[in-house]
Amino acid sequence: MKLKGIHHVSAITASAAENYMFYTKVMGMRLVKKSVNQDDVSVYHLYYGDQKGTPGTALTFFEFPGTSSNREGISSISLISFRVRDDKALEYFARRFDEFGVWHEDIAERAGRKTLYFKDPEGQRLMLVSDNGAVSESFIPWELSSVPIENQIMGLGPVRLTVKEPGDTLYVLTEIMGYRLKGSYRAEVQGQKDIIVLETGEGGSGTEIHLEERSDLPFERQGYGGVHHVAFRVEDEAELREWISRIDDNRIRNSGFVERFYFKSLYFREPNGILFELATDGPGFDTDEELEFLGERLSLPPFLENRREYIEKVLKPLDTAVRRS
Structure with missing residues (x-):
């Protein structure tokens, strides 16, 4: 029974x-x-990834309009x-960020x-990491992406946790969750x-947690530009x-067992209060949509379909149709 790496990370935005x-x-x-936040159906839940949202590629966002910025x-x-x-992809994105006015470091x-640190327009702290020429076997490139295939994001890399007292967090990661010191x-x-x-698992940047001890900071106050939780990959429901x-x-x-339809989950907080999720690799995001049209319509799990009319009425319309030549 081993965790396979990072499944997804869920963050917060003020504008879908x-x-x-x-x-x-x-x-x-x-x-x-x-889709929608299954615990608050009045707000969007957006999932980004490779062509099919392969486990380990997904960054998701809860939209909370009117929230304050993250502290x-x-x-x-x-x-x-x-x-x-590879490093050439980092150089490509550095030029691209300059073109689009995205703040970044060298x-x-x-x-x-090799890494490239940057922030999205809401101040989300992000980094690109070179895989030194490795080609991910699980990554499925998206042919309609605005970025050439050779430079596309292949998946999630290391996730950094910042805590005041790392000892108990380290214990949970190593003694309970099976992570090992690298x-x-x-x-x-x-x-x-x-x-x-x-x-964890087979190792590599897509499995890593980086644990940072800070004695000079207050507690984080979540808002847009902040991160809600990190999820770890589990093979299946059993x-x-x-x-x-x-x-x-x-x-x-x-939380006990939670049915998310696109995967099954368990939630808990580690000793410093960071929310962890364990999530299964399947069934996947193409469970209720054709692969070609993923993300273009509002998807609801079956247990929310009877509320579709209400949900569509309270959500602000968001055009996500992909223009095809």
Whole structure:
């Protein structure tokens, strides 16, 4: 029973329309699902990924209009990264960001890899990570992307957690969730301890958690530009139920089994308060839509279909139809 890596990361936006424009037009990702927050159906839940939203490629956003901006701090998911094929892809995006007026730093080495740190228009902290020429076997390029195939985002890379007291978080990751220590690298903030690198499954940047200890920050206040939770890959429902028993046996409060239709889930908070999810690889985002038209209509799981009329009435229309030549 092993976690396979990062499944998805869910963040917060104040504007679904502007979010959609940035991640599809600038980043070249595909909107693979336009749905709603199943716990608050008055707001959108947008899912971006490769051609079919392969597990490990998805960045999702809850739209909370009117929310305030995120205040950075501890007990947070403080950095999301994406894998690209090689250093040339980083150079491509650096030029692209200049063209679109996206704030970014210079290409720099972090944890032994070339990286490009940038922020989206709402201040979301993001980074591109070079995979040093590796080609992901699971990545499915999207032929209609605004970004050439050789430069497209191949999936999620390392996710950084920022905490005040790393010991208990480290215990949960290693002793309960099966992560293993890989190494460390120098902190970017002077006077802070080295950032710890952990990996799971077969290893590689798509499985990594980077644990940062910060003694100089207040607690993070979530808002747009912040991250809601990180999800870890579980093979299937049978294995997820084994994980539920394991979490229960360790007396960690949790959601129990949750049916999300596109995958099955379990939620719990690690000791510093960061929300973790365990999510199955299937059934997938093409369960209720043809692959060619993913994300172009409002998708609702069967248990919400009887509320479609109400949901469509309260949501602000969002045009996500893909223009085909």
